[in-house]
Amino acid sequence: MKSSLFSLLLLAVVAGAGCRSTQMNTVDPAQPANQREMISDKRVLKDQSLNKAVNIVGLNVGTGPEGFLKVQVEVENRTRSLKSFTYTVEWFDENGILIELPTAHSRPRSLEGGEIAAITATAPTPRAKDFRIKFLEPVGR
Amino acid sequence: MKPLLVPVTVAVLLLAGCSSPKATYVEADSSRLVTTVEGINLQDFAQAADAMTASLIDNLINPGLLKSGVPNEPALLAISRILNNTGQQFDTDLxxxxxxxxxxxxxxxxxxxxxxxxxxxxxxxxxxxGPPKRNPDYTLSGKIIEDRTKAGNVRQSSYIFQLSLSSLNGIAVWEDERTIVKQGSRATVGF
Known part of the structure; x- marks a missing residue:
């Protein structure tokens, strides 16, 4: 029993050393010059650990002169260590039909502990009126 | 010894749940695609193409800076030289x-x-x-470059995608560069 406990303890120490804390410090202007149009969002959270690693702080959108939608999601890693994840952006037309493109892919991303980052996506066509962003933990292949 | 029975059973069940068939279909945009350090994978091309297209839309198309030689018609693009400067052989049409x-x-x-x-x-x-009735308004040229390095057991491969959109008077009206960096401790990651 003693040796099992020792092995477990050793494993925990080794694993802990591999995931050492790397927290990030940041600085922003106190009064930002930009006027962000934040929109309300609907979230479906099924993975709470992922929600902590990739916490959605806010969502803002903009449209250019030619009608292409641009989306920015501000995410924060609320853990103390580096977290990797993938995200996929889906675009829908005014009828809610998915717009399919050969450039669609799962985008890999990582955030240091405490890091806040902006994830941006540009609509592929002016027909895109809605979007959905899906986050997933790495599946390890 | 008996207390070991429960963890062993749980481990066996977990392994059974995680096992996958020998061959299976995967969506091309899935995050379950195989990723290797030693080469450009399908998802790398998709990632670079998506980033380049978004950059073109953001910087040229959406602000209305893309001009067509024929009023009320889309701008015409011709594909120029796309150079593969990596050590791998692949079709740049990817x-x-x-x-x-x-x-x-x-x-x-x-x-x-x-x-x-x-x-x-x-x-x-x-x-x-017969002969083309319209000259292109722009040409697209580019290069794909590879950089490899290793530190200890960690291998790192970087693939740099560079593209330029030139007007017919030889001015680059849009340019961008995207770098995809992959690290792994072995030649193949994940297996």
Whole structure:
């Protein structure tokens, strides 16, 4: 029993050393010059650990002169260590039909502990009126 | 010894749940695609093409800076030289075709299939249609570069995608560079 406990303890120490804390410090202007149009969002959270690693702080959108939608999601890693994840952006037309493109892919991303980052996506066509962003933990292949 | 029975059973069940069949279909945009350090994977081309298309839309198309030589028609693009400066052999259309399709779907750009660097893409159209009736407004050229390094057991491969859109007077009206960096402790990651 003693040796099992020792092995477990050793494993925990080794694993802990591999995931050492790397927290990030940041600085922003106190009064930002930009006027962000934040929109309300609907979230479906099924993975709470992922929600902590990739916490959605806010969502803002903009449209250019030619009608292409641009989306920015501000995410924060609320853990103390580096977290990797993938995200996929889906675009829908005014009828809610998915717009399919050969450039669609799962985008890999990582955030240091405490890091806040902006994830941006540009609509592929002016027909895109809605979007959905899906986050997933790495599946390890 | 008996207390070991429960963890062993749980481990066996977990392994059974995680086992996968020998061959299976995976969606091309899935995050379950195989990723290797030693080469450019399908998802790397998609990632680079998506980033380049978004950059073109953000910097040129959406602000209304893309000009067509023919009023009320999309701008015409011709594909120039796309250089593969990596140690691997692949078809550069893995990158360029995705960008072409995405640009066509914007409704603002069309690509010529009879004017291209290295010969026409569609010889039948070139034969039947005669000489091209319209010159392209822009040409797309680029390069893919590879950089490899290793520190201890960690291998790192970087693939740099560079593209330029030039007007016919030889001015680059848009340029961008995207770098995809992959690290792994072995030649293949994940297996």
């Amino acid at each position: 990158l360029i075709k995705k960008i072409r399709v995405a640009l066509l779907r914007t409704g603002k750009v069309q690509t010529s299939t009879t004017i291209a660097f290295g010969g026409v893409e569609d010889p039948l159209v070139a034969d039947l249609g």
